[in-house]
Amino acid sequence: MQEVRAMYGGGRLRIDLGAIVQNYRLLARRIAPAQLGAVVKANAYGLGATQVATALVNAGCQLFFVAHIDEALQLQSSVPAKIRIVVLNGLPLGAERLCAEAHIIPVLNSLDQAQRWRETAAAIGRRLPAVLQFDSGMARLGLAHHEATLLATDESFGRLVKLEMVMSHLACADIKAHSANAMQFDRFTCMAAAFPGTIRSISNSGGAFLAPVFHCGIVRAGIALYGGEPNDIATKALHRVISLDARVIQVRTVPAGSRIGYGQAFCCSSAKTIATIGVGYADGLLRSLVDRGAAWFDSTRLPMVGRISMDSIMLDVTALPPGRLRNGDWVELIGPNQSIDQLARDAGTISYEILTSLGARHDRSYINAETASKAKAA
Ligand SMILES: *Cc1c(COP(=O)(O)O)cnc(C)c1O
Secondary structure, three states: OOHHHHHHOOEEEEEEEHHHHHHHHHHHHHHHEEEEEEEEEHHHHHHOHHHHHHHHHHHHOOOEEEOOOHHHHHHHHOOOOOOEEEEEEOOOOOOOOHHHHOOEEEEEOHHHHHHHHHHHHHHOOOOOEEEEEEOOOOOOOOOHHHHHHHOOOHHHHHHEEEEEEEEEEOOOOOOOHHHHHHHHHHHHHHHHHOOOOOEEOOHHHHHOOHHHHHHHEEEOOOOOOOOOOEEEEEOOOOOOOOOEEEEEEEEEEOOOOOOEHHHHHHOOOOOEEEEOOOOOHHHOOOHHOOOOOEEEEOOEEEEEEEOOOOOEEEEEEEOOOOOOOOOOOOEEEEEOOOOHHHHHHHHOHHHHHHHOOOOOOOEEEEEOOHHHHHHHHO
16 A cells, blocks of 8 residues: 555655754754753654654663653554653543553643552552653643642652652743743742752753753753754754655646636636645645645745645646646655745644644655664764
């Protein structure tokens, strides 16, 4: 099936594992002496957790973050047993034994979770590892200040639960100058003080590009590994990781006044050459790209015209020399001419949503796995 998809499918996705490793090393250098953990939730932002984690383990990464327990179990089957895996979304009721037996490290996001983990440790007679999260200003997950203070005085918690780190999450790390960053940092520092000597972590990729104090002991990076710009001072130093091409499946010329696509929403003011490509919103090309998105061919921008269909998109290719673009040719959607962030901006979203929406229909291949594994020796 893979072969048939490669021959006749609509999209071609290349994932550069060497570039992911280069981004890992660039970030690790930037935040040293803090340690870098890799966030591989949602199947490594859609890029393949197994392949990505294997490359990163070879590059020396020892700490991974996922959102769910099943993601942790899945990941364990592809990395060595000594690799630490943290589950960000917390400890669901009833999952305590499963986590303990699988040596998964849950983030404890509430007093209830902390208590259940402590009781599990007592019941199985073994000190259990955990991460403790504080809510420092996002009201998503984690203990409130008074809850953190309360837990810190619980002597049996300290005895039965080995805190690998205390963490919080920045709401505005994508905007470097946002005042919430320093405010959250101060609140986090206050709460963390109740757990002296415990390693701290507040930064995601965006935080890695804030001042060094934000790096604390551990940085949890996702999007920057995958080549997305982490914030508004985004470094161009990050390596591009993916390229996405779409196959041209029909080319036609239409007279002035022709209407294109669902709702006949686009009307041609002049005669146009229209190319239809074989990818659509089911492949992560969001419907919101209408009127703004484009593909590229021969360094020429080819605007999307009309609404995005599930499996196809029409492009205005009139700017190309007649006959230049033919059935079976590939046009670029993400690549040297169009970054993932550009595509995301055109869709009115962020690179994260583009990546995690790419779906399973593209012909996927992983390149530079060898360079990725050589990174270890270097
Ligand atoms: C997803 C996530 C990250 C990674 O964020 P990026 O912006 O992709 O680097 C880090 N920490 C937590 C708690 C997350 O949920």
